[in-house]
């Protein structure tokens with residue numbers, strides 16, 4: 001697509017976005033919008049009426065007074081008083097308009113933020129795989145800010161200027177059509193220039209927003225990976241990458257601002273030129289009788305010509321910021337338009353809060369009653385195939401029978417598909433073919449929230465939240481009592497190290513728990529899973545090495561956690577899976593060997609090679 005095509009597409013898009021945005025504003029508060037519109041008509045009308053009044057003032061009051069030997073000032077005073085009232089109404093209406101629009105903008109911003117957040121939570125995981133966090137964040141920050149500015153300032157001023165322009169034109173015609181047509185000529189010339197410049201600047205403003213999103217994304221990625229960058233002395237490459245983005249951003253902003261800044265002086269001086277030409281032409285027309293113009297009409301027209309040029313330059317300024325904000329609004333709507341995660345499941349799972357570890361299927365009976373059937377935790381993968389990207393299969397014909405309480409270990413080289421199998425069980429992604437059942441029920445029929453709630457996941461990267469140790473463990477069950485928290489911590493073998501901390505369970509963890517060791521973080525996440533107490537566990541075992549003592553504690557905690565639950569362990573160290581009931585060896589998305597430790601060692605195949613060190617897992 002060449003640049004003109006891109007710009008045309010953007011223009012069409014802008015209209016749609018503006019229409020949609022105005023609908024949002026209207027729906028937020030129809031009454032406020034209508035009162036604002038009435039106020040703005042009054043405010044613009046009063047200003048133009050003031051200009052027209054000059055004609056009456058000169059022709060009907062001042063000139064006759066100069067001819068009277070004993071001047072009577074009363075009619076003049078009455079007229080001036082009346083005009084004062086008109087101006088006052090105009091000022092009050094203008095003030096009301098600005099206040100209402102500012103309140104409206106706040107409300108719209110509040111609603112859109114809420115909507116965005118709620119919608120973001122409903123999006124499928126695949127959306128976050130395809131879009132970087134920095135870019136999504138920039139929709140919440142930069143784009144919302146520009147949107148807010150547009151609704152509270154640019155659009156109100158744009159409407160104000162446009163209305164003033166319309167009223168001024170009507171008033172000018174009523175004074176002299178000849179001079180009005182002449183003013184139009186100059187106007188047409190300026191519109192041509194404005195149009196050219198705004199089209200150019202809008203294109204580059206959009207590019208600028210995009211580059212800003214990219215640079216935020218890059219910053220975030222580099223900050224997250226700062227340790228890795230330092231370890232590999234990758235600073236120069238990282239800086240070079242940043243310089244590239246920064247340079248692109250500078251160029252786009254430079255171009256956008258160049259066009260925008262040329263615009264204003266041109267518009268400002270166009271008004272001065274018009275003023276001089278009208279004064280000259282109007283005077284000549286009146287003296288030579290080309291047009292029936294009085295002294296008052298010329299003065300009034302000159303005043304109007306000032307008000308004529310001013311809204312044009314304001315409109316051009318506001319157009320620029322509106323176009324910039326529309327690009328941002330478009331990105332907000334893009335996020336809101338992303339399809340939410342579909343959930344056709346209607347099978348409900350519930351938990352018995354009184355009996356520990358008791359979860360139920362809620363099966364509707366014919367008589368309308370709900371029968372509660374205890375969950376056993378029997379998971380079957382039957383001929384499951386899957387691809388993240390259509391045409392690039394990742395899992396091939398996966399068959400797993402994880403009976404209740406069984407510990408199933410997944411081993412294989414990095415990228416073999418271990419995490420992908422757990423993604424299937426969670427329904428983060430939908431399988432291409434085959435079936436996965438949970439106690440005989442296809443997981444596609446289970447309500448997604450309930451399904452995920454009944455599966456506990458302990459991830460490789462332990463994520464902790466800012467708050468106390470107590471809060472972090474309680475995250476697994478928000479209404480857990482203090483005793484439940486202590487018990488979970490004891491079972492997870494986290495209790496010992498927590499007591500050694502200065503404030504015990506009340507120790508505040510900052511950020512991502514950077515003050516704690518990797519092993520301690522794992523113990524906390526085991527305690528968190530322990531308290532959540534789900535019937536099925538998915539454990540993405542940590543790769544990082546921890547000291548032997550902590551490792552033993554982690555192992556003991558894990559064993560407690562897994563006891564009696566169906567579990568899938570994504571193993572990175574063979575030492576932790578020797579006691580698994582079933583070990584599945586994965587290679588390029590296929591299960592190539594299966595059995596328990598003894599059986600696999602006896603086969604002397606891939607697992608045997610891993611175990612004896614002839615092959616490395618990573």
Ligand SMILES: Nc1ncnc2c1ncn2[C@@H]1O[C@H](COP(=O)(O)OP(=O)(O)OP(=O)(O)O)[C@@H](O)[C@H]1O
Nearest residue numbers: 129388389394412413414415416417418419420421
């Ligand atoms: N979101 C995604 N989109 C596209 N491809 C993906 C995605 N996630 C993983 N893959 C690909 O799927 C394959 C399996 O990845 P998976 O994460 O399941 O491997 P793994 O065995 O868990 O590896 P590791 O031990 O490194 O965690 C890899 O080739 C990976 O590149």
